[in-house]
Amino acid sequence: MSKRRFGIVLILLVFIFPLFLFGQENKPTSVLPDSLPGYKLHRTLVGPEAEEVVNKLHQKEVARAESEIGVYRGEKDALMIYVSYYPEAKQAESEYKRMTEKITATPESGFIMGEYLNYNGQQVYRCFGQGKTHFVFTHGKALLWVTVNTMQGNTVMKAYLDWLKQ
Numbered sequence: 424m425s426k427r428r429f430g431i432v433l434i435l436l437v438f439i440f441p442l443f444l445f446g447q448e449n450k451p452t453s454v455l456p457d458s459l460p461g462y463k464l465h466r467t468l469v470g471p472e473a474e475e476v477v478n479k480l481h482q483k484e485v486a487r488a489e490s491e492i493g494v495y496r497g498e499k500d501a502l503m504i505y506v507s508y509y510p511e512a513k514q515a516e517s518e519y520k521r522m523t524e525k526i527t528a529t530p531e532s533g534f535i536m537g538e539y540l541n542y543n544g545q546q547v548y549r550c551f552g553q554g555k556t557h558f559v560f561t562h563g564k565a566l567l568w569v570t571v572n573t574m575q576g577n578t579v580m581k582a583y584l585d586w587l588k589q
Contacts, residue, residue, distance in 0.1 A: 454506055454565050455493035456586045460578050462495035462502045497572070502579065505568040515566045522566075523548040523559055542584050549576075562587050 457464050474490045495502035509515040526548075527537045534557065537550035548559040556576035558569040571579050 460582050461575055462497045464493055465496040466494040468492040500572050503570040507566045509564050512564050515561045515564050518566050519561045545584050
């Protein structure tokens with residue numbers, strides 16, 4: 424191998440390849456499936472667009488982490504999955520606890536009958552409001568909020584958690 428070729432290969436291995444590897448490591452893998460029972464992914468919102476939607480829902484700035492929203496269409500209604508990615512799983516878990524405790528302690532939040540459930544070993548907070556069922560839980564570094572038609576709630580959640588475990 425010529426010195427010139429060796430130099431190019433060395434530059435690629437030492438500088439370029441690690442940038443690719445470490446850049447990919449920090450990027451979260453999407454937790455949005457293409458479909459769930461009765462629903463197909465229609466649109467994905469990410470970054471500032473997703474943050475804007477979350478902030479409008481709360482009527483204040485709350486989106487602090489990297490955000491993603493999956494909008495799913497069913498035959499008669501929609502399903503939404505809101506995702507916040509955190510640098511560490513501990514942060515996602517901490518935010519999950521803070522959020523669910525606040526919902527439980529604030530009757531005027533618009534959510535009722537909140538309770539912690541176990542779905543195949545996964546702790547999930549379920550509550551009702553705005554004519555839907557809401558499920559909140561963590562998956563690794565992600566904090567997820569699923570809003571679904573109450574009649575489809577359990578079926579969708581079981582399928583979604585199975586998909587996440589794959």
